[in-house]
Amino acid sequence: MISTRNITKTVSTSEGELQILQPISFEVKAGESVAIVGASGSGKSTLLSLLAGLDEVSSGEIHLDGAPLHTMNEEARARLRGEKVGFIFQSFMLVQSLTAIENVMLPAEISGLSDAKGRAKKILEQVGLSHRAHHYPNQLSGGEQQRVAIARAFIGQPKILFADEPTGNLDAANSEKIEQLLFQMNRELGTTLVLVTHDNELALRCSRQLTMQAGELTETTVSTGPVAEEA
Template sequence: MIETKSVTKKVNTSEGSLQILHPISFEVKPGETIAIIGASGSGKSTLLGLLAGLDEVSGGEIFLDGEPLHRMDEEARARLRGEKVGFIFQSFMLVQSLTALENIMLPAEIAGLDDPKGRANKILKQVGLEHRAHHFPNQLSGGEQQRVAIARAFITQPKILFADEPTGNLDSANSEKVEDLLFAMNEDLQTTLVLVTHDDELAKRCQRQLRMTAGELVEVSPQLKVVEGSMQAGSKQ
């Protein structure tokens, strides 16, 4: 479902080129749940952005459901995201001028799906917020906003879901509710899930955990091993 080959990321600064990601190679199989963990500044969100086509690689290759993301311009990446990707952000990223229902409808409308309102009402009920359909984001709690964001991410039934610190802005009670909802819906739709988190307990709910330090994958779960900065699936340590 996702394959990276020697992916790197550099940015230019006033002091010269800064290497954010060192060569990274790994695969994610269809339906897998993967957690990328690490401290702030380790490069995990940068990697997630590259995998989702939100940014361009400096070197290497990324294949998303068989398509060469690294060769695409922004327009082509946006098309691919619209067809195959859902995204959940730490800060919810809801459109403030739209109601909960309208926020959920938006991706379905952009994708040209039939009956976006009917789809949105159905998934709003799944996340337990049908009574909040006509409320605006500023009238919702943080936990409610993230549940709307989850519903929005799943409405197009994406093949791949990326989540960047999905519980980072929530208290422990709301975090648990959001986690349960995220994994339940993901299992129901058999979506491939890649999430970034600094929360080890959340990471343990995924099938595999990858740890990043200073732009390198230096520790992984027992199902994988690191080979010169890359990872091979199915190997024993």
């Protein structure tokens, strides 16, 4: 589903070129759940942005469901994201002027999917928020806003879901709800899940963990035992 080969990321600074990511190669199978872990500044979120096509690699190759992401311009990457990718941000990134159901409908409408409202109603019910469909983000709790964000990410039934610290702004109770929801949809829809997290327990619920350190992929760990089986 995802294949990377020697991908790097370098940016220009006032002091010269800064290499954020060293050459990285790995693969993610369809339906797999993978956590990218590591200290702040290790390159986790940069790697996630490259995999999702939100940013361009400086060198190397990324194939996303067979599509050569590394050769595409922004327009082509945006089209691919609309067809195959969902993304969940730590800060929710909901449109404040839209209700919950309108936020969920938005990507479906942009992609031209039929019956966007019907789809949005169904998926809001799946995440337990049908009774909050016509509330605005500022009328929802943090946990509810993240559930709306998950519904929005899943409305197009993406093949791949990327999540950047999906529980980072939530308390323990809401974090648990969001985690259960993510892995439930991973199982039921067969969606490939790739997430960045500082939460070790969340990482261990994934089938595999990729550890980043100073821009390098230093370790790959496969989960075992009852915790991994939940995912």
